[in-house]
Amino acid sequence: MLAEILQKLLPYHAKLIAISKTQSPDKVLGLYREGQRRFGENKVQELAEKYEQLPKDIEWHLVGHLQTNKVKYIAGFVHCVQSVDSLKLILELEKQAAKYQRDIRVLLQFKIAKETSKFGLDWEEAVTITRHVQSNKGSRVIIAGVMGMATLSLEESIIRSEFKLLKNYFDRLKAEYFVQDESFKDISMGMSDDFEIALQEGSTMVRIGTLLFGAR
Numbered sequence: 535m536l537a538e539i540l541q542k543l544l545p546y547h548a549k550l551i552a553i554s555k556t557q558s559p560d561k562v563l564g565l566y567r568e569g570q571r572r573f574g575e576n577k578v579q580e581l582a583e584k585y586e587q588l589p590k591d592i593e594w595h596l597v598g599h600l601q602t603n604k605v606k607y608i609a610g611f612v613h614c615v616q617s618v619d620s621l622k623l624i625l626e627l628e629k630q631a632a633k634y635q636r637d638i639r640v641l642l643q644f645k646i647a648k649e650t651s652k653f654g655l656d657w658e659e660a661v662t663i664t665r666h667v668q669s670n671k672g673s674r675v676i677i678a679g680v681m682g683m684a685t686l687s688l689e690e691s692i693i694r695s696e697f698k699l700l701k702n703y704f705d706r707l708k709a710e711y712f713v714q715d716e717s718f719k720d721i722s723m724g725m726s727d728d729f730e731i732a733l734q735e736g737s738t739m740v741r742i743g744t745l746l747f748g749a750r
């Protein structure tokens with residue numbers, strides 16, 4: 535399945551994050567041996583355990599909600615926190631990145647789905663975070679783009695319009711705050727059921743679990 539998915543990403547130059555939550559380290563290693571190096575988890579403890587057990591050249595992404603008091607458990611190794619949803623979290627990430635003397639990439643998670651349970655920023659909150667990081671000259675947090683999850687819907691038009699909204703947020707942020715900043719480049723959208731729509735709408739990074747590993 536890995537080869538088929540990579541084939542579909544190729545024309546879009548999009549990256550694959552293999553979402554390995556609930557999967558055994560052995561299964562992760564299986565994909566690793568096929569060449570996959572980017573993996574994502576949604577829970578801090580599981581992420582930290584897999585980091586310990588697996589090869590150190592894996593690029594780890596956190597894609598689930600991150601509590602401020604848990605940043606310290608992943609700050610020493612995480613490549614990218616895709617689920618930044620508050621200024622408070624950014625402040626803690628900056629503190630821990632400084633402590634570990636390393637850069638931590640983040641994506642600003644926007645709320646694009648109708649469902650109220652989903653975490654995520656609105657435009658004003660994203661601007662506040664952006665202004666804060668840009669004014670903090672010592673910050674080792676790198677804002678690398680945006681992330682979003684579409685409504686779990688069978689209606690393609692709903693999903694498509696939510697992805698368009700995320701692309702629009704990205705374009706506005708790029709134009710207003712990141713024109714000169716080449717680090718701000720990723721739009722993380724698309725999962726097993728909707729990644730082809732996401733690619734058509736401008737995704738640069740898809741997060742796929744079920745299609746790669748089977749049902750959880």
Ligand SMILES: *Cc1c(COP(=O)(O)O)cnc(C)c1O
Binds near residue numbers: 576598683742743
């Ligand atoms: C689980 C998860 C995915 C992958 O979902 P699949 O439908 O299994 O591909 C992607 N993004 C986030 C944030 C997730 O929690």
